Amino acid sequence: MGADEEHxxxxxxxxxxGASQSIxxxxxxxxxSTMAVAVGSNVAESGLINGGRQLALTLxxxxxxxxxxxxxxxxxxxAGRVLCGVSFAILAFVSSPLWLLAIVVAVSVSIAMAAPAxxxxxxxYAGELRRGTIIGxxxxxxxxxxxxxxxTALLITLNQSGPMNMASFTPLLLLASASSFASAIFISLTEERVPTSEKRCSLDFGSLLGDKDLRKFLLVSFVxxxxxxxxxxxxxxxxxGKLHMSVWQIAASAAANLACSVVGQRVFGRIIGAVGRRPVIVFSRVGMAASTVVYALATDWWQxxxxxxxxxxxLAAWACGQSTYIIDIAPQKxxxxxxxxxxxxxxxxxxxGSYIMGILTKGFIASTDYAAISMALLFTAVLRFGFGFLFLTMRESKPTS
Known part of the structure; x- marks a missing residue:
């Protein structure tokens, strides 16, 4: 692809x-994870629900x-967003770990339909020379x-009292359902490049894995x-369990996360264009060790x-770096x-990782054994820090002109 690629x-x-489907x-x-606790899941069930969501979202x-x-x-x-809206509406009525797993998987598969597209x-919409900036x-x-x-979650749940249950999440789940339907409408008003290939799906896994850059990225990402x-x-x-955070406090932490992500993606979009994709990706992965350390040692919700x-x-660095790198190395079609x-x-x-850890620790880490849980989190921090440097083995894909 040349620098003059039409976009x-x-x-x-x-x-x-983009904004409506992000909701x-x-x-x-x-x-x-919080809903899993609200329906009475144990450590193993929580691991299965979280792992199942990730698998259904990506596989x-x-x-x-x-x-x-x-x-x-x-x-x-x-299609994915319409199915997502229906699934979220159903999710508002579940009350057991098994049903939560089933509907969370349905939501995740519907999101998976839309995500790569x-x-x-x-x-x-992103030309080659300014790709990082536009994507950011x-x-x-x-x-x-x-x-x-x-x-919205913070405001809705600010005055909620009593033990957390699925009813605590009903307004949020209905908001998610409505937003999914809205995103489908907005997508219908956008433009796209029309595919030039035949109107049939033919996956060539040999060709995919034959791309050395992609193969290395997939292996390092997996590890x-x-x-x-x-x-x-x-x-x-x-x-x-330990900090007894309410839904509004969890929403506050998520709002802080997303506020920094909104600003960060604009910043990293420009940084990627200046220093390249690889340094930003390494920074994004190595730094994730910090979250597990703080969670392990936290004594108050504001931490x-x-x-x-x-x-x-x-996450802003990863979102910009990963998507820009993949678009760099991928043939347009x-x-x-x-x-x-x-x-x-x-x-x-x-x-x-989630499911195996849940199974391995089921017999000797209780859901209230916070000292053992903290040790497990510190162990994961070491893995995140060390494995993050594996991304240094990637080839830099930043265009030279």
Whole structure:
């Protein structure tokens, strides 16, 4: 692809679509662990629910990415967002770990339908020389939707009292449902590059894995994701169990995270254009060790808010770095498939790390054994820090002119 690669002009519909679909994505991401505790899950069940969400969110993306690259992006995004709206409406009525797992998986699969197509659609608007800046700007505006969701969650739940249960989340889940339907409408008003391939899905895994840059990125992402996800079963037991955080306090921590992410993606979009993709990606992964250390040692809820703000910066760096790097190395007609393969590697590794850690610790770490949970989190911090440096083995993809 040359520097003069034609790209589409950004529109209000594109930004509104990104912001509205960020609302349900943020709610399911931020509150799945908390809802697992609210329905009475143990450590193993919490690990299964979190791991199952990650697996359902990412494993189907290779299939859906291939479909998007052949039939077009908007159709798949619209279908995924409509199904997402229906699933969120059903989620408001679950009351057991088994049903929570089933509907969370349904929500995640519907998001997986749209995710690679959205990433590829954003690529249609980003020319090569200013790719990092444009992707950062679009993602930053999209994240505002998630920030609005968390501020809304804070205001809705600020005066809630009594023990946390699924009823505490009903307003948020209905908001997510409505936003999903709205995003489908906005997507229908955007433009896309029409695929030039035949109207059929044909996945060539041999060709994908034959790309040395992609293969290395997938391997390193898998290793890091597995190590990082070993902390997943424990976070909610710190926030809800040890610190007794309410829904509004959890929403406040998520709002701090997203506020920093909104600002950070604009900043990192420019940094990526100046220093390259690899340094930003390494920074984003190594810094994730901080969250597990603070969660392990936290004694008050405001400490969680503070570290989530820092994590927002790390996630902004990853969002800009990962998507820009993949779009750099992918042939234009396979962008959605490459993005999906990247997310699948992360999702499968997150599922395995979360589920295996939940199973291994089920027999000797109780949900109220906070000293043992803190030790497990510190162990994960070491893995995150060490494995983050593996991204230094990637080839830098920043254009030279």
């Amino acid at each position: 589409l002009k950004e529109s209000k519909a594109l930004y509104l679509a 349900p994505d943020t709610i399911i991401d931020r509150f799945t 189907p993306q290779v299939l859906f990415g291939g479909i998007a690259d052949t039939i077009g992006k908007r159709k798949l995004i619209i 959205w990433g590829s659609l954003v690529g249609d 700007r679009i993602n930053s505006v999209a994240q505002i939707g998630g920030l609005v969701a968390m501020v 890091f994701g597995f190590g990082a996800a070993t902390a997943s079963p424990f976070f909610s037991f710190i926030t809800v 969680i808010v503070a570290v989530e703000a820092f994590v927002g910066i790390e 396979l962008r959605a498939t490459y993005l999906a393969a990247s997310m699948t590697a992360v999702g499968v590794s997150n599922f395995l």
